[in-house]
Amino acid sequence: MTLSRRTFIATGLAAGSVLHAPVVFGQSRPKVVVIGGGAGGGTAARYLAKDSKGALDVTLVEANPIYTTCFFSNLYLGGFRDFESLQHGYDGLAASGVTVINDTATAVDRQARTVTLAGGQVLSYDRLVLSPGIDFKDGSVPGWSLADAEVMPHAYKAGPQTQLLKQMVEAMPAGGTFAMVAPPNPYRCPPGPYERISMVAHLLKQTNPTAKILVLDPKDKYSKQALFEEGWQRHYDGMVTWVGPDFGGGSVEVRPAAMEIVVDGEVQKVDVCNVIPGQMAGKIAQIAGVTDDSGWAPVDPASMQSKLDANVWVLGDSSAQGDMPKSAFSANSQAKVAAMAIRGELTGSRTFPAKYSNTCWSLIAPEDGVKVGASYEPTPDKIASVHSFISQTGEDAALRKVTFEESLGWYAGITADIFG
Amino acid sequence: MRRRHLLSALVLLAVGVGIWPGAGPVAAAPIGDAERGALLFARQCSACHQLGKGAVNRVGPQLNRVFGRTAGSVEGYKYSKSMARMGSDGLVWTLDTLDAYVENPRSLVSGTRMAYRGMKDAEARSALLAYLREWSDKPQNIPEAEPTARASGLVLDPAILAIQGDPDFGEYLSSECTTCHQRDGSDQGIPAITRWPTEDFVAAMHAYKRKLRPHPVMQMMAGRLSDEEIAALAAYFTTLD
The missing domain is CATH 3.50.50.60 (FAD/NAD(P)-binding domain)
Incomplete structure (x- = not known):
């Protein structure tokens, strides 16, 4: 019937x-x-x-x-x-x-x-x-625990932490120091810490041009490195210092109460400290x-x-x-x-x-956007990358502007896809 | 108005043929029949485009030195948003890209303002391109100039267009598109993909796959789609309003 x-x-x-x-x-x-x-x-x-x-x-x-x-x-x-x-x-x-x-x-x-x-x-x-x-691994950065996030924010789960970090950057004294303790692999959003450095530099360039930015990194290389380095030199020359593991970037202790960081035994006073700890599910x-x-x-x-x-x-x-x-x-x-x-x-x-893909856009400075992406296929062992591309150093301003505009389109597109 | 344009184009054409009669040191590997191309140009292109000595922008941009030029880059000409975007993405006019564009303009530049439905005959296109090539840099003058010999095997096989796609499969595949392209047809920063004629959609995907269209994300996405998958996507997209 x-x-x-x-x-x-x-x-x-x-x-x-x-x-x-x-x-x-x-x-x-x-x-x-x-x-x-x-x-x-x-x-x-x-x-x-x-x-x-x-x-x-x-x-x-x-x-x-x-x-x-x-x-x-x-x-x-x-x-x-x-x-x-x-x-x-x-x-x-x-x-x-x-x-x-x-x-x-x-x-x-x-x-x-x-x-x-x-x-x-x-x-x-x-x-x-x-x-x-993600959640954060306890003890990943000596001296820091989640309880210290009000003093040294991670701002790596968006929300009040993000607003707090922005307020701290805006309140920095003239010529002050912004420090970031970058995370070890693997972590959420591989270019994220370095895009953040670019954005903080952009903000400081306008309001506090003698301020310094210090990145302490346990990794000897990172996502879109050549693009960020080129961009930092072009837009924020002399403001950003990146310290890799060879120079103590991997052995950092923080002292939230004193607003100090200890890099390879050397104590340094900082005005803002963004601690992005090691991560887990x-x-x-x-x-x-x-x-x-x-x-x-x-x-x-x-x-x-x-x-x-x-x-x-x-x-x-x-x-x-x-x-x-x-x-x-x-x-x-x-x-x-x-x-x-x-x-x-x-x-x-x-x-x-199954078909998988990814593209990550990053903003280095106004209308200076870059991207990296790949397509992936399942293999018996893992999801494996099959094709990839990355923006090139030395690209002209028109292409970088289009790439930035594309990232805005992507944000509108993916949020509509997620939230309806 | 139209008549006058045609006449001036014919004058330019005569000058063109006078200077390069179609024979010479590079004639060993011709793109096509440039003389026939000149006639095709006069009939189908010259109402809007000028080519030859003194050519200026009219309804369309002037076409001297088009080979090797970045799309959307003729000074003083106001291009469509779509053409400007292609230029920024890195589309350069070569034998292959011009061939695809003349065959079906929207397969290469979706929102082009060029109201030309395309030249389906491959030999006719070769002739037209041979004529256009006469007015670009010569290899004997500039060693890096675009080739004067035709690449082969780049025309879309009619069998590919004839594949009947599976719309259910297309619906799954389309979820990969909507991470960036919005179903409501928004066109901010990333082009809309709704309401495409099926044939244009298939041609466009193959143009990315063949790297005629320049965008790296789309070359990657389309690059791994099989002919059947492209047909499936096309079949699904035609079911949308």
Whole structure:
């Protein structure tokens, strides 16, 4: 028998009066719980709900009712964007059919397939998507703990920390010193610390031109290095000093109470200190037990499914997948592969071979934008880079301007893709 | 108005043929039949473009020394946003890029203002390009000048255009596009990709794949798409409003 819309409604009404059919229908829909409403989780939740057309019960758990993107937060530091322009609500996801809960997940029972929230609610799931971003490793920078972030901000999760760092830079005394303790690999947004240096330099050049910027780096090379070095020389000549591991950049202690840093035993007074510590998968991934000794969550390169639990997917910064950088673009790309795979398992929809890609734009100075990107394919061992490109040193101003404008278009595009 | 343009173009044309009668040291590897190209130019191009001695910008930019020139760079000519963007991205007019552009202008520059539907016949295009080439730098004068010999095998195979794409597959593939390109057709910094005629879309993707279009992100994205995947994307995009 074929049900027409009319007979379906009539049957539903008749059955509903006796059997409470709508409730039964509701419970029979497979449940996906997504933890983390950023580039990975927001995209996954929206695509799961939108593409399953109501066949899946999708719940997003995100602590913040308004999300502040870490990507482009450096442009706020540089004065190129309002803070509000980084903020996005979840109405678009709700309109796509996602149930949005503003709470924090505190426990995952993978046997019972439940998630417990701080507010006491317990959510059951058929598939769980974890996209909690990063957390900081204790003891990564001697002398610094999260409790010191009000004095020496990390500003590496966007929000009040970003605003605090900007206020501190603006309040620096004339000729003062801004220090950054750069993170070891792997970390969120590889060019991020260096774009931040560019933005702080841009701000200081206008308001405090005799100020100095000191970068203490445990890495001997970093993303887009030649482009940043060229840009710093061109736009901020003499302002930025980068100290690599050969000169003590890797053995730094900070003293937040005294606003001092100790580089290779030498004590130096600083006015602002931005500590970006070593990183690991977001706490809930650790709690769920899907991370390994590296602190990150290993996943199947073909689907982003956890290697430790077939009912769990891990996306974005938290995942250990291979060659892709930890970026919003990567998380968004991975989320689409994961959403397709999960939908295929739960609803029998068609699945296709995974494709991944990434591009990261950075701003060095007004209208001086650069980019780096690559496409990726799953191999048995890892997600592997297949093609890549990078902006060149010596490019003309017109191309750099177009690249910057393109980055603005990308921000508008990806935030529409994540948040609806 | 139109008649007068045509006449002046014919005068320029006569000068052109007078100076370079089509034979000479480089005639061993000709692009095509330049004399036939001159006639094609007079019929199909000269209402808007001038070429030859004293050529100036009219409805379209003047075309002297077009070979080796960056797209959108003729002084004093107001280009479309799309052409200006291509120039900034690094599109340079060569035999290959001009051939693709003349074949289907929008396959190379989506929002070009050139209201010309394209020259489908490959031999005719070769003739036209041979004629245009006469008015660019000569290899004997400038060793770095653009080649006068034709590259081969760059025309889009009709079999590629005939592939029936799988729209479901295209929908999945399109999610990679929407990280940057917005479905609502916004065109700020990154071009819109909605409402493209299917054939133009396929031609454009292949132009990136063949690196005729210059943008590095798009060369990378299109570079790994198979003919079937491009067809699938085209099939999906035609289902959108």
